[in-house]
Amino acid sequence: MAIQVIVVNGGSSSGKSGLVRCLQAILPEPWLSVGVDTFVDALPPALSGSGDGIAFGADGEVNLGDEYVRLEEAWRSGVAAMARTGALVIIDDAFLSGGESQARLRRNLDGLEVLWVGVRCDGRIAAGREIARGDRTVGMAILQADAVHVGVDYDIEVDTTDMGSIQCATLVAAHLAGLGLQPR
Template identity: 55%
Template sequence: MLNGGSSSGKSSIARCLQNLLPGAWLTFGADTLVDAMPARLRAGGEGIGFDSGGAVVTGDEFRRLDHAWAQGVAAVVRAGVPVVVDEVFLGGPRSQARWRDALTGLEVLWVAVRCDPDIAAAREAARGDRETGMARLQAELVHRGVEYDLEVDTGGSGAEECARTIAARVTG
């Protein structure tokens, strides 16, 4: 379980892990769920949207889908397929508790993917596909109150190096 703010490098690490870990690992991320939702739910209201400062705002229907999605990812793992989850714990410990409940009885490595807010904001600007301000806002917010087994920092290390650190824990 990779948790970090927008543009922190989670998706890049997940792709590297697929190459480093033995067997076939699937990756699912917060963007996987959002991309699968009907367009009308990606415009705020009952779905997911953004305020003028880049903060993510979610409605009841998004939360219902998000809960079901976590259960579905857990079902994939229970079916014997290893998964790397690329997540953004907007609710901090509440988000982690939701995933802990979904993943009950499964072996999970909880990984903080940290990135300096200035570096994340620069990545966000270069990408051009994120709400301005989201990366800076989430850089520390998503980690408050969350418990981890391992932390990596993509501001000081590349995705490949971070993935090697994580893979060593998974296979060690």
């Protein structure tokens, strides 16, 4: 079995992006990184803060409109197409609807070999990172810390509360090595 896609799911400021960068550094093949933040940044300004696009509430809630959902489906299909044509892809995501979000992505990735990675982090620690980042709505980290994992099945989970990105990436790489993929 050759893993073609690694899906990394965790709440805001949980350490997903750092984990992904470390995986790219230690895995033997080149892996493309695509993330929900990249998708959100690609949206036209008219869909930011709108009821039909994506809107961030004052307490950190994220509201997704119909046009956002439609475009996200197209984006995910495109990411799956890259994997189907030979690119190794790491998806950095936050499953706002927990298991329902995973089910939608599973449909897009049908037929591909996928490793599902859960990134956990104590909500208070993630909230501190959120403040330090300065580019997130305060409250997102606390709201998402547990909610993004509800009903989601993983092949491996890591916890960045007390472990650094490279330590977590090493655990994921070791799991992949057990599947026949060796880190650099």
